[in-house]
Amino acid sequence: MAAEVQPLPLVRGPPGPAPLTADQSYWKSFKNQLLLPSPHNSGVTSITIPDFKPTGAQADTFAVTSGSRVQIYNTKTRKLVKTISRFGVDDTARSGALRRDGRILLAGGDSGVVQAFDTGSRAILRQWRGEHGHKQAVHCVRWNPKVLTDLMSVSDDRTVRVWDLTEDVAKWTGIGHEDYVRSGCYLPGQDGMIATGSYDQTVRLWDTRQPGNARPALTFKHAAPIENLLPLSSSMLASAAGNEVTVLNLIAGKVEHIIRSHQKTVTSLGVGENGTRLLTGGLDGHIKVHNTANWQVVAGIKYASPILSLSVISSGVKETTREDRHLAVGLQTGLLSIRTRLAGAEKVRAREKTKRMDALIAGEADDYERKQRKKDMRQGIRARDRGKDYRGEGADLIVDGNDRTRQKPLRPWQQSLRTGKYARALDQVLTPDRTHGFSNEDTITLLTTLRHREALRTALADRSEAQLLPILRWILKNINHARHVKTIYEVVMVLLDLYSPRLAAWQELEDEDAKDVLQLIKRIGSRVRKGADYAGQACNTIGMMELMGLEVG
Incomplete structure (x- = not known):
């Protein structure tokens, strides 16, 4: 018997691109990229913004550290407003951090000196060095988010120190790390508690209210050296070690989740959308955006070179209504990338400009302009000037003087x-x-x-x-x-x-x-x-x- 003839399978074309999710659309709205080269083509190792304070004076600036200088940019105009380069000839600046009022800049260096600068005059207000300071490079300094005169520093000499801006000697010293200490932070809502990350593959929590040289209150062991730390809340801490990001639960004393979304070492961490998104940047040139509810990747941005630092810069007066304004990324090639999210009238103008350019490329510029004129007429924009147009021969020419607004009578x-x-x-x-x-x-x-x-x-x-x-x-x-x-x-x-x-x-x-x-x-x-x-x-x-x-x- 002859074999049964089977119907031919349908030939299906390749599926089209999947529609953008809400998160992808949000992070794609960061456009108008501004690329700024560093003065000596040195890698941009740090981008820091002042700690937010709901009340009181708040700085509209952020600090960028590269090579032997720290540059201060305005968050509204994205323009350079100040450069501080009072470092040694062979020294490299590290971790420039502005106080929340923007008046004092703190910076470490490869020479082991911690310095405080007046951002107005660029004068050196205080130096901690020599016998009472660090003996090796200081890669991370941070201001206390509550006390304006308190700060911390971590060093390659394996110590952690807390300083008072008015004193020459450290008020507290933590000893316990067995290798370089390259990252540290204050824990929000936890008075006197700091966290540090070291190349000995540990994250340690310290209670600075205890006497100096005290042992750490808690230690988390990782599989690789710690590159960066970021507090997510008073009880959650993110640590970057190798190509993994570990979310630590400080109350339970355990690992909450491990994020494995990068192929190379993760160097920088940031938060966006009022803390609901965690951003990670690595040497693979990728920024991955994670949902803090389930730690899944919801968006991503690719850069042409390895990423050394990143920060999401927000705008707004109240903490609950602050909106992400800029995405600043520091690259190993010495470029500072600032992407701005358009909103309001800027967004409308950008959309109209894109439509006009698309119509010009497609050869439909005349049709587009005709439609725009009709749209303007419907909205009454040109209707108010209709009586003033010249209608040809025989038309009445009317010359109107300047309209003077009627003044209110004096009391x-x-x-x-x-x-x-x-x-x-x-x-x-x-x-x-x-x-x-x-x-x-x-x-x-x-x-x-x-x-x-x-x-x-x-x-x-x-x-x-x-x-x-x-x-x-x-x-x-x-x-x-x-x-x-x-x-x-x-x-x-x-x-x-x-x-x-x-x-x-x-x-x-x-x-x-x-x-x-x-x-x-x-x-x-x-x-x-x-x-x-x-x-x-x-x-x-x-x-x-x-x-x-x-x-x-």
């Missing part, structure tokens, strides 16, 4: 001020009518203007007791406002200079207005004395806190 006190009637303007702003209303800003504006015109004495002179009452009541009401202290102080001094000779006469009068004036003056004096007492107590408290080593502010 009565503003009219009096314009005509030089200062006393009347002050009366009007303190006793307004029902038509024009009254606000505290009007009074402050008028008094400030009178100060600048040196007309305050003219406005306050020759007043009766009844005319003094409104200004005294206003002073009593606003004397506790810190923003108005300078203005109120000058008003009070002028009033005392003008009317102090009449105080004795007012005390003998039976007039109700005179009694009210005296009563208001006494209340103002009492309020001033109470404020001075509060200020003295605050100064004493601040002094005691500084003696105890506590941070003020």
Whole structure:
């Protein structure tokens, strides 16, 4: 019998590219790459950003260390704002780190010297070297995230030291590593706890509140030398050893997960998307983005040369609303790569520019411009100018002058001020009518203007007791406002200079207005004395806190 004829299998073409995931789209949005060469083509070994502080002054800069200098860049403009190169001829700078207020830069070096620089003048504020310093290269220095004057350093002499910016001798020294110590960090939310990584293949946790030369509180053994450490939370720590990244659970004292996504040594670690993504960079030129929920790779970026350092630079005031702005990567070839994530109006402009360029390449530029004009007409952008177009022969030509915005009518006190009637303007702003209303800003504006015109004495002179009452009541009401202290102080001094000779006469009068004036003056004096007492107590408290080593502010 003949064999059964089987139907031919369908010929299927190769599958197309898979659609981008949300994470891939997010990290691909870091565009507009800026490549900056280092001064001597030395590898970019460190990129650090100041520790974030929810309140208070916050620096808009980041530090890049390469060769024998540390460069400071502005996070908003991506431009170089300062270069610090006060290192030895044969020295190499290491781990330049800005304090969170951006005023002091800390740096180590191959000579073993730890230095603190004033970023404004580039002056050396402090050096730790010689008998009381490290004996070999210092590859990592870090600021205490809570105490502005505390810092740590780790060295190839196998020691870990904690310093006070105002002292010449280390306040704490940790001894226990058996090889070079190349990485270290403070643990957030854990006062006095630091972690260090060494080429003896261990990560050690130290309690710096214990006496110096104490043994480590916890030790984790790895399979390769430790290249970098990154705290993920108060209880989680990521360590890069060889081509693996180990996530350590510090409370349980065990390994939480081991990430094996690189082919070569992992040199740098970073966090993005408010701590929900872990970034790893290695000598294979890859940056891998991992989801911290399951530690799976969700995105990646390839560079042309080995990666030595990386940092995700965020922008925003509040920690919960901070957004990733730049991805800064330091390469072994000496290039600093800064990719910026476009947002808002910048993103819209970039999208329109891309569409226009695609239409030009495809030979459809005229069609694209025609569609854009129609779109603009629909949105009313050009509709407002339709009456001004030249329509050809016989059309009416209309020349419009500059449109002048209609000014608001002046208030009565503003009219009096314009005509030089200062006393009347002050009366009007303190006793307004029902038509024009009254606000505290009007009074402050008028008094400030009178100060600048040196007309305050003219406005306050020759007043009766009844005319003094409104200004005294206003002073009593606003004397506790810190923003108005300078203005109120000058008003009070002028009033005392003008009317102090009449105080004795007012005390003998039976007039109700005179009694009210005296009563208001006494209340103002009492309020001033109470404020001075509060200020003295605050100064004493601040002094005691500084003696105890506590941070003020």
